[in-house]
Amino acid sequence: MDKIQHTEEKILESARQIFHQKGFNGAKMQEIADLAGINKALLHYYFRNKESLFEKVFNETFSQMASKMSEIFLSEMTLMSKIGIFINFYLNFISRHSFVVQFIINALHDKPEQLREVILKQNLVPELLLEQIRKQLKEEMGLDIDPLHLYVNILGLVVFPVLAKPLLQSMFQIPDERMEVFFEQRKIIVPTFIENALNGYEKDKSLV
């Protein structure tokens, strides 16, 4: 029957929206039900309780982000191309799903355990990703840099402004339109910034 599928998908879609915006504590089961246009008891019929519904949404969301990341960084391209593509992709993605990053970070802050499970289930091997970056740093640029630092740098440059958007806007009184321009600009600025930074290291000399 596809009534089931339909209802279930409607619920998940609403749950996604609410959980992403308000987190576990902020989200109310009644609100999710209302948004899905169904009775609250139906939520419990399809998903045992709030926690399991949340878990489902979290796993889904995280997988989506992480697998795209792996896909890009494990593909066959130069490291700099990957970085460029990654930044472009994420700035686009995030502008349409602005709450996702904060959602993941908050969820993990509350229950750090729940992650490893997803990673295994999805056959993601994050260590592979780092190894790949290390290899390319060495082979393409002659650099012995800890890939974790580079990886964190990339993420920080891309993700932080999205998280801090409300902070930046009220702090510097930036209107929405200028903020959009700002994010557009970052698609160019961030890759350049990273490339400059990497080119600045002395080649073939070991660093942290």
Place this chain on the structure above:
Amino acid sequence: MDKIQHTEEKILESARQIFHQKGFNGAKMQEIADLAGINKALLHYYFRNKESLFEKVFNETFSQMASKMSEIFLSEMTLMSKIGIFINFYLNFISRHSFVVQFIINALHDKPEQLREVILKQNLVPELLLEQIRKQLKEEMGLDIDPLHLYVNILGLVVFPVLAKPLLQSMFQIPDERMEVFFEQRKIIVPTFIENALNGYEKDKSLV
């Protein structure tokens, strides 16, 4: 009387701790009262309600962070010295108050309004800070770069890993001790990364 001051300070200290770790929704008035070792009704005697207590904590916390930031960036030093000192200071501060950044970002995500008020009350003029950075970029390095982008880059490189700590740890199975080393390393790595990046731009050529 300093019993008043004593009780009030005890309440604020507890409220700070709980709000920082759990945010507005996650924090419970009873828990704050327990931690302060007082009756719950006393909270309402000193601070009308949860919202006003939260507001007090938020304003305090934000002011502390922001004023230190202004102090550093408006002082008399080369831009690169400022950046180095800022990074060092914040990585130290944050390791002792690991929830503060997430607290501020989440609070602002929920109620973006409440910020401007604090900024004005504290006589912070964020625009001045940007102007100062622009001036030093031009004079000391011959660069016409939008200071907001540089500012966001600095913050992103410093703040993101702190926010993503649980994510990174479970993703890459990093034990606590290695994580401490990681943050120590960033005190060196991040300033170098930024310096390299800035040196990579063609001098006296206009950029975004």
Place this chain on the structure above:
DNA sequence: AATAAGTTTAACCGAATAGTCAAAAATAAA
């Protein structure tokens, strides 16, 4: 058409929680 199985709902329950209030305890003022 009759029956069984699956889906949806309205009404309800109990626990948690922000907030109140009147009385008790402590402190200051006379």
Place this chain on the structure above:
DNA sequence: TTTATTTTTGACTATTCGGTTAAACTTATT
């Protein structure tokens, strides 16, 4: 010491919210 004022408490209230249940409705099976 007596009285007024401030601080603190225990008990209570109202409400919100996650979760349950039994009955109604819908769909599939025979």
